[in-house]
Amino acid sequence: MNEExxxxxxxxxxxxxxxxxxxxxxxxxxxxxxxxxxIFRAVHTIKGSAGMFGxxxxxxxxHTCENLFDVIRQGELKINSEMVSLFLLCKDYxxxxxxSAVNDEELSEEENQLGKELIEALLxxxxxxxxxxxxxxxxxxxxxxxxxxxxxISIRFNKDFFTTGMSIHSIFNFLNSMGTVLINxxxxxxxxxxxxxxxxxxxxxxxxxxxxxxxxxxxxxxxEFIQEDVSLVIFEAKNLEEYDLLLxxxxxxxxxxxxxxxxxxxxxxxxxxxxxPLKIQEKExxxxxxxxxxxxxxxxxxxxxxxxxxxxxxxxxxxxxxxxIVIANSKILALVSSDDEEEEEESELxxxxxxxxxxxxxxxxxIMDIRMVQVGDSFNKFRRIVNDTSKxxxxxxxxxxxxxxxxxxKTVIExxxxxxxxxxRNSIDHGIELPKEREKNGxxxxxxxxxxxxxxAGSIVIEIEDxxxxxxxxxxxxxxxxxGLVSENANLxxxxxxxxxxxxxxxxxxxxxDISGRGVGMDVVKRNIEDLxxxxxxxxxxxxxxxxxxxLPLTLAIIDGFLVQVGTTxxxxxxxxxxxxxxxxxxxxxxxxxxxFINLRGEMLPLxxxxxxxxxxxxxxxxxxxxxxxxxNRSVGLLVDELLDEYQTVIKSLGSVFHNLSGISGGSILGSxxxxxxxxxxxxxxxxxxxxxxxxx
Amino acid sequence: xxxxxxxxxxxxxEKLRILFLEALENSDTLVVDLVSxxxxxxxxxxxxxxxxxxxxxxxxxxxxxxxxxxxxSMIKQxxxxxxxxxxx
Amino acid sequence: xxxxxxxxxxxxxxxxxxSLFVIGDAQQYLFFQSGVNTYxxxxxxxxxxxxxxxxxxxxxxxxxxxxxxxxxxxxVTVIDLLERFGHGSTVIGPKTxxxxxxGIALIIDEVHDVCSIIxxxxxxxxxxxxxxxxxxxxNMAKYQESHIAILxxxxxxxxxxxxxxxxx
Numbered sequence: 001m002n003e004e005x006x007x008x009x010x011x012x013x014x015x016x017x018x019x020x021x022x023x024x025x026x027x028x029x030x031x032x033x034x035x036x037x038x039i040f041r042a043v044h045t046i047k048g049s050a051g052m053f054g055x056x057x058x059x060x061x062x063h064t065c066e067n068l069f070d071v072i073r074q075g076e077l078k079i080n081s082e083m084v085s086l087f088l089l090c091k092d093y094x095x096x097x098x099x100s101a102v103n104d105e106e107l108s109e110e111e112n113q114l115g116k117e118l119i120e121a122l123l124x125x126x127x128x129x130x131x132x133x134x135x136x137x138x139x140x141x142x143x144x145x146x147x148x149x150x151x152x153i154s155i156r157f158n159k160d161f162f163t164t165g166m167s168i169h170s171i172f173n174f175l176n177s178m179g180t181v182l183i184n185x186x187x188x189x190x191x192x193x194x195x196x197x198x199x200x201x202x203x204x205x206x207x208x209x210x211x212x213x214x215x216x217x218x219x220x221x222x223x224e225f226i227q228e229d230v231s232l233v234i235f236e237a238k239n240l241e242e243y244d245l246l247l248x249x250x251x252x253x254x255x256x257x258x259x260x261x262x263x264x265x266x267x268x269x270x271x272x273x274x275x276x277p278l279k280i281q282e283k284e285x286x287x288x289x290x291x292x293x294x295x296x297x298x299x300x301x302x303x304x305x306x307x308x309x310x311x312x313x314x315x316x317x318x319x320x321x322x323x324x325i326v327i328a329n330s331k332i333l334a335l336v337s338s339d340d341e342e343e344e345e346e347s348e349l350x351x352x353x354x355x356x357x358x359x360x361x362x363x364x365x366x367i368m369d370i371r372m373v374q375v376g377d378s379f380n381k382f383r384r385i386v387n388d389t390s391k392x393x394x395x396x397x398x399x400x401x402x403x404x405x406x407x408x409x410k411t412v413i414e415x416x417x418x419x420x421x422x423x424x425r426n427s428i429d430h431g432i433e434l435p436k437e438r439e440k441n442g443x444x445x446x447x448x449x450x451x452x453x454x455x456x457a458g459s460i461v462i463e464i465e466d467x468x469x470x471x472x473x474x475x476x477x478x479x480x481x482x483x484g485l486v487s488e489n490a491n492l493x494x495x496x497x498x499x500x501x502x503x504x505x506x507x508x509x510x511x512x513x514d515i516s517g518r519g520v521g522m523d524v525v526k527r528n529i530e531d532l533x534x535x536x537x538x539x540x541x542x543x544x545x546x547x548x549x550x551x552l553p554l555t556l557a558i559i560d561g562f563l564v565q566v567g568t569t570x571x572x573x574x575x576x577x578x579x580x581x582x583x584x585x586x587x588x589x590x591x592x593x594x595x596x597f598i599n600l601r602g603e604m605l606p607l608x609x610x611x612x613x614x615x616x617x618x619x620x621x622x623x624x625x626x627x628x629x630x631x632x633n634r635s636v637g638l639l640v641d642e643l644l645d646e647y648q649t650v651i652k653s654l655g656s657v658f659h660n661l662s663g664i665s666g667g668s669i670l671g672s673x674x675x676x677x678x679x680x681x682x683x684x685x686x687x688x689x690x691x692x693x694x695x696x697x
Numbered sequence: 698x699x700x701x702x703x704x705x706x707x708x709x710x711e712k713l714r715i716l717f718l719e720a721l722e723n724s725d726t727l728v729v730d731l732v733s734x735x736x737x738x739x740x741x742x743x744x745x746x747x748x749x750x751x752x753x754x755x756x757x758x759x760x761x762x763x764x765x766x767x768x769x770s771m772i773k774q775x776x777x778x779x780x781x782x783x784x785x
Numbered sequence: 786x787x788x789x790x791x792x793x794x795x796x797x798x799x800x801x802x803x804s805l806f807v808i809g810d811a812q813q814y815l816f817f818q819s820g821v822n823t824y825x826x827x828x829x830x831x832x833x834x835x836x837x838x839x840x841x842x843x844x845x846x847x848x849x850x851x852x853x854x855x856x857x858x859x860x861v862t863v864i865d866l867l868e869r870f871g872h873g874s875t876v877i878g879p880k881t882x883x884x885x886x887x888g889i890a891l892i893i894d895e896v897h898d899v900c901s902i903i904x905x906x907x908x909x910x911x912x913x914x915x916x917x918x919x920x921x922x923x924n925m926a927k928y929q930e931s932h933i934a935i936l937x938x939x940x941x942x943x944x945x946x947x948x949x950x951x952x953x
Binding site: 167169172197 | 744
Binding site: 320568569570652653654655656657658659660661663664667669673674675676677 | 839841842843844845846850853854855858859860861862888889944947948949950
């Protein structure tokens with residue numbers, strides 16, 4: 001998809017979201033002027049943009065929506081809940097139209113039919129007195145302007161025209177539908193030979209003789225949206241002097257020949273005998289063009305100038321470079337300090353290098369900050385789904401969002417949206433009881449679901465809390481036992497029982513409803529969250545409700561880690577998981593013997609031999625070091641060969657071939673060009689736990 | 698090589714331009730078989746126009762043929778079909 | 786400047802010409818050596834070719850998945866083609882190269898040539914006793930008096946197959 005289309009898509013997404021927000025508000029509260037205006041503007045804007053790209057289906061449909069909304073806006077019709085529901089359906093349909101248009105797909109039979117039905121429904125709301133009024137206006141117009149006029153339209157393209165994605169073919173189509181194109185002469189003499197051709201430069205031009213009933217303004221309107229990218233000269237064809245003006249403006253040697261050849265003009269007209277009037281006309285033309293230009297620029301500055309649309313890939317590239325710079329600079333720092341180890345004072349060079357480090361980190365953090373987006377934008381999108389879902393299954397739910405200004409990395413938000421939605425649906429479906437049941441239990445018939453976000457100690461916390469019926473420990477336990485996940489006698493804490501919900505294949509839903517409890521289960525949700533280096537926990541009180549707490553790192557891109565060597569490969573352990581590093585002494589080694597534990601200050605610490613776990617071969621250097629890592633309340637000692645250095649680095653994905661790999665979350669390119677693999681500590685600990693040798697603190 | 702191409706639009710034109718140039722250099726007759734082309738835009742039409750011009754100047758023979766219906770109608774809309782030797 | 790281009794004569798006899806270049810019929814292929822055999826790849830699948838360079842081993846993968854390598858700042862998966870075919874391991878030497886196909890780097894012994902093969906010379910795969918799984922062969926190309934197997938990239942680089950972990 002080219003850039004212009006992407007921007008179009010993003011713009012439409014924004015407009016549609018505004019439209020939806022306003023409509024959803026109108027479902028629960030009175031329609032305000034503001035809301036109505038917002039919807040009208042959204043539809044109008046989409047119509048205009050779609051027109052630019054020649055997406056006629058979208059233009060036609062939005063035009064009808066716009067009409068109805070205009071009538072409402074003028075106060076001639078009051079909006080009711082039926083109309084609001086209809087408009088929500090229309091919003092969905094517009095989304096579908098845009099999707100098809102952008103992906104160059106045709107609509108299906110059903111989709112076309114739906115469109116027709118929607119339009120019929122829309123039209124049925126327009127009060128019938130309106131129509132006769134409009135008819136009479138039309139008649140008047142036609143009477144006045146029944147004289148067809150012939151216009152000469154000369155088009156040349158500005159250098160970037162082809163890259164804008166606008167289609168000259170749709171302009172031709174439009175002209176053809178509005179009137180008759182008598183002559184369409186392609187101007188090709190400017191096209192150079194292949195050797196000198198810059199393929200995307202528009203050398204071609206067109207001279208058109210058009211006949212129609214429109215006024216000059218209406219005609220110029222057709223070109224309004226591309227006014228900035230083309231050079232247009234439009235004039236009444238009967239004014240033969242204007243052709244001389246055209247020749248002057250275009251200043252092309254062969255134009256006259258072409259005009260003659262295609263019979264726009266006859267040989268007599270080539271005399272320039274009235275210079276004065278021509279000059280005035282030229283000024284008029286340029287004024288006309290300028291006016292049009294300023295109109296368009298007003299149109300295009302719809303968004304406030306305070307914010308800037310940026311391609312997120314550009315930011316990723318910047319972050320990459322910045323991180324490499326930070327790493328390169330660390331090298332410099334290291335070289336500088338090792339030189340002056342002897343000296344007491346810091347040399348100027350060292351000071352300068354330190355300063356540089358600080359500044360670079362500011363800049364890097366600043367760039368990372370650009371990727372931060374408010375969660376509110378995403379959270380608000382859930383409103384409609386929550387509303388629709390609750391209605392569908394007969395539950396009465398109050399959905400409260402708080403902490404919308406909390407910021408999170410754009411990618412993290414995108415990847416956490418689906419899991420959040422799944423959990424919200426769960427709350428509504430399985431958590432909140434039907435109103436009658438609630439009343440029976442002394443609760444208010446209206447249930448409540450809270451979605452909260454707030455920062456906490458270097459992470460972002462997202463909570464989903466409901467006052468529904470809570471989790472039934474007995475049920476979960478018995479299901480887990482029958483699935484063979486847990487042995488009958490296992491003594492599990494409440495917390496551990498609740499955690500079983502995240503196990504694959506465990507659903508205590510009595511029947512698989514449409515909404516949740518099928519296939520995409522909580523295990524997938526957990527995996528998604530952990531892929532983001534986050535964690536998820538559940539608390540619950542039977543009869544009162546449940547709370548899910550998700551912790552997410554502020555950013556995915558950079559990791560502070562510790563570099564170690566195992567065999568021939570270097571690995572990075574995230575600093576946030578490291579407790580301490582110790583050397584494996586000979587005595588400890590002897591103590592170890594066959595066991596996989598060591599005695600650390602009186603406590604037993606389970607060990608994980610990395611080499612064994614990852615099935616690395618390699619040199620027979622004895623494993624010398626232990627890095628004690630933890631996740632949650634479990635600690636494990638990782639047995640590695642060498643301890644290297646603290647490292648701050650950009651996490652890169654290893655690629656789709658490695659997506660099944662547990663225990664490694666990605667790779668990082670070191671200053672030397674080598675690739676170091678990054679450990680996924682939570683997974684590693686889990687893997688080890690499955691072996692049954694991890695102990696809780 | 699046109700077999701590799703399904704469209705002649707802004708994305709392919711530079712590669713095609715070079716292809717055409719080479720072809721003109723190496724042969725006296727050029728057959729441009731559009732059978733696999735499903736889509737063309739203004740940029741593509743412009744390229745073909747330049748190709749025909751260049752061929753003429755270098756005294757090479759050129760035939761453009763097998764345009765699909767939608768491609769042909771795009772070309773006809775711009776009234777370039779006769780210049781390219783594609784009769785409707 | 787050519788201004789009367791529509792006087793250009795399109796009605797001429799099409800005669801057999803040695804220098805006839807028909808665009809629309811031929812396809813380019815990369816010919817290379819892996820083990821004792823020569824194979825071919827459609828160049829439209831090949832994004833680049835480089836000299837063999839350091840590969841970082843990634844544990845727990847199938848034996849022919851050698852690991853990853855750093856190509857201008859991007860981490861690229863490396864697969865030993867010979868091993869993928871089950872014909873042993875590529876011996877790394879001065880001519881060993883990495884051919885990047887569909888985003889994955891294939892270790893091959895030597896690059897031979899890139900040339901066009903016209904459609905007529907592309908045949909259905911024959912049962913050659915090639916010792917290569919038939920699904921890896923797309924068709925055969927007639928090249929310099931012999932028949933060379935044109936490889937089927939999507940089968941060879943089938944992600945769900947390659948992504949399996951060792952011992953599963």
